[in-house]
Amino acid sequence: MTLASRVIPCLDIKDGRVVKGIRFQGLRDAGDPVECAALYEQQGADEIVLLDVSATPEGRGHALNTVGAVRTVLSIPLSVGGGVRSADDAGRLLEAGADKVGINTAAVSRPVLIAEIAERFGTQCTVLAVDGAAGPTGWAVVVESGMKRTGLDVVEWCRKAVAVGAGEILLTSWDRDGTRSGYDLDLIRSVSAAVTVPVIASGGADRAGHLVEAIGAGASAALIASILHDGDTTVGDLKQALTAAGIVVRP
Numbered sequence: 001m002t003l004a005s006r007v008i009p010c011l012d013i014k015d016g017r018v019v020k021g022i023r024f025q026g027l028r029d030a031g032d033p034v035e036c037a038a039l040y041e042q043q044g045a046d047e048i049v050l051l052d053v054s055a056t057p058e059g060r061g062h063a064l065n066t067v068g069a070v071r072t073v074l075s076i077p078l079s080v081g082g083g084v085r086s087a088d089d090a091g092r093l094l095e096a097g098a099d100k101v102g103i104n105t106a107a108v109s110r111p112v113l114i115a116e117i118a119e120r121f122g123t124q125c126t127v128l129a130v131d132g133a134a135g136p137t138g139w140a141v142v143v144e145s146g147m148k149r150t151g152l153d154v155v156e157w158c159r160k161a162v163a164v165g166a167g168e169i170l171l172t173s174w175d176r177d178g179t180r181s182g183y184d185l186d187l188i189r190s191v192s193a194a195v196t197v198p199v200i201a202s203g204g205a206d207r208a209g210h211l212v213e214a215i216g217a218g219a220s221a222a223l224i225a226s227i228l229h230d231g232d233t234t235v236g237d238l239k240q241a242l243t244a245a246g247i248v249v250r251p
Contacts, residue, residue: 004250005242006046006221007211007235008200009228011036012053013082016066019053020178020226030229033066038073040228043235046250048074049170049200049223051102051129052082064096071097081129081170087116094121102170104129105143108150108157111164118165123197128166130154132187133174139187142174154187155194162195169199170223176204178226183214192218208233208241215247 011018011033018030030036037048050070052063067080080093081102090101101121107113107128118126132139132154139154158169171191173184183204192199198220205211211222227233239249 008047009040010049010225047077050080067096102127102129115164123167127168128161129170173203180206182210185217188217212245
């Protein structure tokens with residue numbers, strides 16, 4: 001039985017508003033998170049990802065009130081990331097209404113955090129968010145909302161994270177984020193071949209064909225933002241195009 005591929009809108013949150021930029025910079029207002037989440041579920045979204053993009057740079061936790069408000073209008077899964085530094089932080093997000101918790105910068109600083117969250121809440125709740133920038137020999141992990149490059153190789157980092165408890169990989173191409181130039185297919189292929197958990201492709205979607213390519217490259221799901229926020233398409237239209245391309249999706 002073929003598993004359905006997922007279409008997942010992403011809401012980047014700053015100061016209680018949805019924002020969107022290019023390579024995490026030049027953020028512009030894109031609406032109210034509660035209204036956006038409700039609209040995208042109505043359009044057929046399989047999940048919603050909520051990322052507090054200023055929590056880590058500002059040294060604070062995720063805005064729990066925003067999580068709770070979004071949860072009240074959703075019946076689909078909600079994955080939340082940003083500012084998670086401990087298993088207790090993850091627990092507070094789950095109590096506020098998240099179904100999954102994404103960890104990024106803090107996991108790089110202290111990899112045992114992945115195991116701590118997985119052991120306490122389960123691997124199904126533990127999502128490793130990875131932002132990768134292309135280099136001469138592969139992709140390097142970037143953290144702190146793209147402001148700091150590390151010496152970690154993306155593929156090796158994903159492999160190690162899954163080994164200690166990550167149940168899903170949210171894989172973002174820093175180079176493609178917000179550019180609408182398409183997903184980094186080589187990155188998706190490399191990580192998907194290295195891990196045994198679902199990979200969510202993120203960064204660069206402009207049209208349905210890009211989602212088809214990402215899933216063909218091994219992604220289990222495609223994350224989208226700009227094309228929805230700008231009203232260029234809908235989740236329903238994207239799913240129709242995926243179906244036409246022979247990709248199984250949920251109605």
